[in-house]
Amino acid sequence: MIQYDKELNESQYEAVFFQDGPCLVIAGAGSGKTRALVYRVARMVEDGVPPNNILLLTFTRRSAQEMLNRAGQLIDHELSDVSGGTFHATANACLRRYSHAIGLPPNFVILDQADMESAISQFKPSMPKESKVRLPKTRTVVQIVSKCRNLSLNLHDVLKKEFPQFFPVLDQLETIYDQYARYKRDSGLLDYDDLLVMFKQMLEENEAVRSELSQRFRYIMVDEYQDTNLLQAAIVKQLSSVHNNVLVVGDDSQSIYSFRGATFKNIMNFPQEFPGAKVIKLEQNYRSSQPILNLTNQIISSAQTKYTKCLYTTRKTGARPALVECRTENDQSQFVVRRIQELKAQGLALSEMAVLFRAGFHSFDLEVTLDSQAIPFTKYGGFKFVESAHIKDIVSFLRILENSSDALSLNRVLLMLDKVGPKKSRDMINFASEEGRTWRQLKDFPAKGATREGLLKLVEALETAANPGQSLPDTLDSLMTFYGPVLEERYDDFPKRYREIEQLKTIMTRYRSLEHFLADITLDPPSSQADLMDRRQNRANLTLSTIHSAKGLEWGAVFIIWAQEGYFPPQKCLDNAESLEEERRLMYVAATRAKDFLFITYPDTSGHSFYGNFGSGPSRFVSRAPRDILDRQDSRGRHL
DNA sequence: TCGCGGTAACTTTTT
């Protein structure tokens, strides 16, 4: 039996035993919110709630899985029936299940950001060169389109709010927007935003589906509620419409995803949206020592948040956090490595240490230094394995097999052929999408010479790969008969890429259906290189992570590097009060990951960089902290 | 219409 009263504090206990109706748990950093959720799931199952009536919405699938594992251990049996995962993954599952009810092809393909970019770039007209106005970069167009969807606004309003410089090309953007929407519809494609938009629409417009799902998910819990957007809040509302049993957990001080439409207003408005909601605050911090809390309280004190929390701890003593001035970037890397070695010598495991940074590329120099000292690390965030060209190529083949109308993937594949560019590819796709045809009929496409030869080889490889009754790795092997030569011709470093494709093959062995594999690779891609290999191996590693990917985690010792004006906060956020606030919260999230040791470092390099001038000196979020809260050192350990 | 070689511009963060 679980001894709830001994293992939880009073507020946690209250949340765990909250029964029916809406409830908002405001949980400060390190206050054991995960613990509360885990115990609540366990408690409900013990009380006889069928596990498949529980829905646990989290930020990553990994955190859902971890929570369910822990809950399962508490009650000593597996909780595989609890539905848990991200909003996007849940939307995906439900949309496929009810696709017939809303006229959606059941084998739709999900586009990631890069796919969205290549789709949209097809519709970007080339502007006359003497034209003064220029279209935004493809990447920016994608951002704008995505903002429209996530905020439920039209182009005009989004431009007005965030991109006024592009007003002159509003008309062109409208055209791109419409063409993109039609393209997706015709090709059976859904991007990340469509998953949420269509899920919401389905719930709002289809009474039968709504009540069926709402009855199935009788108890809904949402983690990290401060990082949900309006669509997600509407989905929660619809899903709970029958029973109103919804418990959300969040911390408005840790809201760091507004760039993708998240708003802490969701957490602020929860009591209005769900009248009668109970509000519980978790304020005791179990993670950090008092000296670290002193600094984090200082960082967040000047922020404008509404749910004031007062974090306290019983761990009164500990090392004072340090702000370390380094001469150069490499000096910074050397400092971090020295300290890591010292801490390790004192008995702190590498797995209990992390280096955090604002953007993926900030750790490049450090990675080299760590390699030279043979310190094993695992990096999270930044560039992903599945974003590399050769993996995207492979995925494109597979998507065609799954959904033959996927014009985006077909295009990518056709461009591999010799003498085939955008124009010919378009002709071929048009040919193949005529009534009664698919890519199989490309055999009859009027082409000659090398083009025809290549086309035949491609169709043949696809046909072999499409043979039913093969395992997924077999399918991949068939495709490699065509793609292998392409790879070798295109890339000098093809042996390395071959090896990565082999890794992909290993991942594929875990899947029985192509549909699941494709959904997972886009909705839950491996978050680190080491994620692909043996997980036990990197359990002992040092962690390198973007702050965004470090959400919810904790370590004994934390280093925050590049805490320099211009980098953190980044130059381009400086003129916008709202995004500056978000940067501050980001620093807060980073600093509150630390249990015992916290080092904040910055190189004292000034001004010179390829792109624009930077201010220099330490980040404004920490530079004003008094010395008794934040120690000042140089990279040699001398106090300043 | 494709493919090559030059040059300009550019880098948050993630589902």
Place this chain on the structure above:
DNA sequence: GTTACCGCGA
């Protein structure tokens, strides 16, 4: 150090 875009020759 890299990628995206332009103009040219084939």
